[in-house]
Amino acid sequence: MRKGKLFVVSGPSGVGKGSICSEVIKGDENINFSVSVTTRLPRAGEIEGIHYFFRKKEEFENLISENSFLEYAKVFDNYYGTLKDYVFEKLDKGENIILDIDTQGALNVKANYSEAILVFILPPSLDELKSRLMNRATENESELKKRINGARAEIKKAINYDYIIINDDLNKAICDLKTIIYVEKLKTDKKVIENILEEEI
Ligand SMILES: Nc1ncnc2c1ncn2[C@@H]1O[C@H](COP(=O)(O)OP(=O)(O)OP(=O)(O)O)[C@@H](O)[C@H]1O
Numbered sequence: 001m002r003k004g005k006l007f008v009v010s011g012p013s014g015v016g017k018g019s020i021c022s023e024v025i026k027g028d029e030n031i032n033f034s035v036s037v038t039t040r041l042p043r044a045g046e047i048e049g050i051h052y053f054f055r056k057k058e059e060f061e062n063l064i065s066e067n068s069f070l071e072y073a074k075v076f077d078n079y080y081g082t083l084k085d086y087v088f089e090k091l092d093k094g095e096n097i098i099l100d101i102d103t104q105g106a107l108n109v110k111a112n113y114s115e116a117i118l119v120f121i122l123p124p125s126l127d128e129l130k131s132r133l134m135n136r137a138t139e140n141e142s143e144l145k146k147r148i149n150g151a152r153a154e155i156k157k158a159i160n161y162d163y164i165i166i167n168d169d170l171n172k173a174i175c176d177l178k179t180i181i182y183v184e185k186l187k188t189d190k191k192v193i194e195n196i197l198e199e200e201i
């Protein structure tokens with residue numbers, strides 16, 4: 001069976017990664033969201049197993065020692081990690097998967113799984129990014145500062161990505177990510193054609 005494709009979406013906190021990914025997944029039953037494990041506390045409305053698997057620090061560290069993660073990183077003082085089995089079970093079944101993870105994690109995934117397709121989401125400006133985070137109002141002031149101050153370092157890594165989307169208009173950004181997924185799927189289809197034509201009969 002043909003393997004699924006692994007898409008990694010990154011970008012500074014508040015740029016709209018979650019908003020874009022959730023809409024893309026809603027419209028495509030062959031694409032799944034990789035639910036990460038985190039030690040961060042749930043925000044209002046976040047559901048265990050849908051948005052994250054929320055775990056205590058000791059539980060997360062046990063998962064590290066059991067080698068359960070494809071990648072993990074400390075982001076804004078909390079641990080976040082992608083479960084290896086969760087991802088490879090889907091890929092092996094031919095299903096596509098999207099990871100919404102930071103740049104440290106994304107580059108580690110690429111180093112271990114070179115077929116991964118990296119997509120970076122840019123804000124139209126840092127000022128707009130700041131106001132999106134402030135309007136979302138999910139972080140306290142010191143947490144908010146950490147996220148805003150971390151934005152430049154994340155954006156510097158965009159150069160290593162396969163695709164860049166500017167999220168100035170949410171619907172357009174959703175459409176851009178859908179197009180990238182479509183184009184990457186077409187590339188696999190082309191490979192199938194090449195394989196058939198190479199067959200000896
Ligand atoms: N194009 C857009 N224009 C205006 N607001 C937007 C746009 N895209 C997303 N938003 C809003 O910006 C806020 C941040 O979006 P979202 O939570 O999806 O970001 P994120 O990149 O997933 O953040 P984090 O990494 O912190 O989880 C949300 O309130 C969302 O509704």
Ligand SMILES: Nc1nc2c(ncn2[C@@H]2O[C@H](COP(=O)(O)O)[C@@H](O)[C@H]2O)c(=O)[nH]1
Pocket residue numbers: 010011012013017036037040071072073075080081082100101102103104105106
């Ligand atoms: N390296 C990883 N980064 C992850 C993972 N899951 C989420 N994230 C990134 O963390 C920040 C903060 O997320 P938030 O939900 O607290 O706003 C954001 O950049 C996410 O992309 C993961 O498994 N590994």
